[in-house]
Amino acid sequence: MKKLIKKIGLPALLIIAVCAVVVAAHWPALSAKAVSFDDQQYVSRNILIQNPGWHSAKRFLAEIFTPSTVSGYYQPLTMISLMLDYAAGGREDNLLPFHLTSLALHAANTALVIVLLYMLFGNIWVAAALGLLFGVHPLTVETIPWLSERKTLLASFFAFWSLIYYVRFARTNRPDWFVACGFAYLFALMSKPTSLFLPFVMLLMDYWPLKRFNLKAVREKLPLFVLLLVFLFITLVSQLRTGGGTFPGQGTHRLLNAPLIICYDIVFYLFKIVWPANLSSHYPYPQPFGLSNPKVLAGVLGTAVLVVLLIFSRRRTPAAIIGSLIFFVTILPTMQIFKFSEVIASDKFLYLPAIGLLMILTSFVLWLTVGRRWRAIAVAIIVLLLAGAEFVATRRYLPYWADTFTLYEHMLTIAPNSAPLHGILASAYGRLGQHEKAIEILKHAQTLDPNNPDVYFNFGVAYLRLGKARQAVEVLQKAIALRPYYADAYTNLAVAYGFLGKFEEEIEACRQAIGYKPESVEAWATLGSAYGNLGRIPEAVQAYEYAVRINPKDAQARFGLVYAYLQSGDKESALKEYQVLKQLNPQLASGLRPLIEK
Numbered sequence: 001m002k003k004l005i006k007k008i009g010l011p012a013l014l015i016i017a018v019c020a021v022v023v024a025a026h027w028p029a030l031s032a033k034a035v036s037f038d039d040q041q042y043v044s045r046n047i048l049i050q051n052p053g054w055h056s057a058k059r060f061l062a063e064i065f066t067p068s069t070v071s072g073y074y075q076p077l078t079m080i081s082l083m084l085d086y087a088a089g090g091r092e093d094n095l096l097p098f099h100l101t102s103l104a105l106h107a108a109n110t111a112l113v114i115v116l117l118y119m120l121f122g123n124i125w126v127a128a129a130l131g132l133l134f135g136v137h138p139l140t141v142e143t144i145p146w147l148s149e150r151k152t153l154l155a156s157f158f159a160f161w162s163l164i165y166y167v168r169f170a171r172t173n174r175p176d177w178f179v180a181c182g183f184a185y186l187f188a189l190m191s192k193p194t195s196l197f198l199p200f201v202m203l204l205m206d207y208w209p210l211k212r213f214n215l216k217a218v219r220e221k222l223p224l225f226v227l228l229l230v231f232l233f234i235t236l237v238s239q240l241r242t243g244g245g246t247f248p249g250q251g252t253h254r255l256l257n258a259p260l261i262i263c264y265d266i267v268f269y270l271f272k273i274v275w276p277a278n279l280s281s282h283y284p285y286p287q288p289f290g291l292s293n294p295k296v297l298a299g300v301l302g303t304a305v306l307v308v309l310l311i312f313s314r315r316r317t318p319a320a321i322i323g324s325l326i327f328f329v330t331i332l333p334t335m336q337i338f339k340f341s342e343v344i345a346s347d348k349f350l351y352l353p354a355i356g357l358l359m360i361l362t363s364f365v366l367w368l369t370v371g372r373r374w375r376a377i378a379v380a381i382i383v384l385l386l387a388g389a390e391f392v393a394t395r396r397y398l399p400y401w402a403d404t405f406t407l408y409e410h411m412l413t414i415a416p417n418s419a420p421l422h423g424i425l426a427s428a429y430g431r432l433g434q435h436e437k438a439i440e441i442l443k444h445a446q447t448l449d450p451n452n453p454d455v456y457f458n459f460g461v462a463y464l465r466l467g468k469a470r471q472a473v474e475v476l477q478k479a480i481a482l483r484p485y486y487a488d489a490y491t492n493l494a495v496a497y498g499f500l501g502k503f504e505e506e507i508e509a510c511r512q513a514i515g516y517k518p519e520s521v522e523a524w525a526t527l528g529s530a531y532g533n534l535g536r537i538p539e540a541v542q543a544y545e546y547a548v549r550i551n552p553k554d555a556q557a558r559f560g561l562v563y564a565y566l567q568s569g570d571k572e573s574a575l576k577e578y579q580v581l582k583q584l585n586p587q588l589a590s591g592l593r594p595l596i597e598k
Contacts, residue, residue: 019110022106022132026141035428038148046082052083065238071242099145102149117358121363138393141398142281146401155189162185196235200329205322207322261337264300267303330356331349422441460489472492487516487517488517506530524547537564548561
């Protein structure tokens with residue numbers, strides 16, 4: 001062992017050992033088959049992901065203010081990362097390539113946490129111990145099997161690198177380290193904007209533990225603050241244009257909600273860290289959301305007590321108050337002050353902010369153990385016991401990710417009155433062809449939240465699959481009334497109009513869908529069908545051509561294109577497209593064989 005330590009170094013050996021335990025704890029995630037919330041949007045229904053290459057990568061990078069394939073903010077590096085996993089064989093029925101990358105990123109992030117704590121405090125044993133507690137904690141579970149949460153892992157990966165480079169810069173004053181810090185910060189922002197306030201974290205670290213806070217430290221970070229402002233603007237615009245959002249004081253999102261949300265979240269998160277039971281990817285707002293609710297009141301009172309304790313702790317050490325401020329600054333973008341989600345909290349939001357709490361714990365453990373052998377042994381035993389308990393809790397939580405139904409039924413045990421959860425569970429039954437079961441669940445979801453547009457959208461999909469076009473039109477119109485920019489609802493509304501023979505209305509609905517989502521293959525193909533039914537063949541050809549250009553692998557769109565070419569008399573083009581269709585979907589192509597062979 002001494003020879004091994006001498007050869008690779010104690011820090012490297014401890015990091016490898018910790019990462020091995022972390023990988024072992026999360027290993028069952030590799031077999032997870034659950035599809036969660038927006039995973040389909042990120043992978044199985046994402047045209048650019050399904051056509052990996054430079055063209056898709058350039059589109060992800062260039063679509064800054066209006067991402068065409070994902071509803072929400074600008075996140076090109078995350079999308080490119082998922083695209084590479086898709087190119088390696090990742091599919092909705094083979095999630096292993098995605099999970100392997102996510103697990104590797106989590107292990108790498110654990111190593112970076114250890115390196116950062118070691119650089120800041122100089123004790124590798126304490127840094128490794130707390131890195132272990134971070135890596136095996138059950139609150140980190142969902143970032144691995146949840147496909148779309150690649151963004152949390154990737155953004156944190158670059159954010160940790162940015163902080164490490166910054167510490168190197170602070171210690172050496174070498175400009176190249178600051179440049180590296182800036183680029184890592186940029187890459188973090190291009191993965192997920194939750195790392196926006198990282199320059200403030202660096203300023204707080206200047207105060208403690210780096211002890212170099214002055215006017216010069218503020219001025220040197222001006223380029224980083226410029227990046228912050230640029231990406232804050234990009235994030236707000238892209239989110240509002242494609243995913244929606246509500247500022248305090250708008251609609252039902254009252255101005256008073258902001259301080260209540262902050263207080264509730266602080267106490268909620270701290271409790272989950274200490275006692276990680278009943279974990280879920282969906283924590284709805286407690287109802288009623290006000291001081292009359294004991295949970296909300298406990299959050300306010302708990303936060304007030306915490307603030308008082310932190311102020312008093314400043315007399316002895318700045319560690320507690322600065323670490324807490326780092327935690328608060330990094331978690332602030334996710335606290336629903338700008339409401340972008342139906343949940344008030346989420347486990348994944350703790351991933352990056354955990355570094356502030358780890359800094360507090362590192363300082364406390366060092367104060368407790370340095371020069372005190374028996375205390376150090378006692379702390380080591382406690383850390384190992386805690387890590388063991390976390391390991392067990394992580395292993396107990398991971399089986400819920402075995403499949404979509406198991407995951408959502410688990411979440412519904414924690415939030416039985418959540419309409420979005422019922423809606424997604426109904427959608428999962430719909431994908432299995434159990435549309436009557438889906439409608440039964442959706443009716444219950446409607447009673448829970450009669451103003452949820454996704455519930456009405458899923459109603460529409462189920463009615464269409466059952467051939468009930470009139471009912472589909474009714475519920476899809478309700479979905480659009482509640483969410484005017486709902487492109488997919490417009491597309492399904494167009495399909496319903498087509499079943500009813502209302503082709504002009506079908507065309508108008510398609511145009512609305514395309515206006516909100518220009519790269520929707522389904523909308524363009526449906527538009528082609530509507531033009532064909534009206535005998536407007538040249539326009540049908542153009543619509544189908546555009547659909548195939550967007551996604552050359554879409555067999556349904558190519559089928560329509562072949563048929564439109566045949567209707568236009570262009571048999572040469574029809575035959576050429578037919579050969580491609582045979583390779584994509586021989587069974588679908590066989591339906592056109594009699595027409596081709598005429």
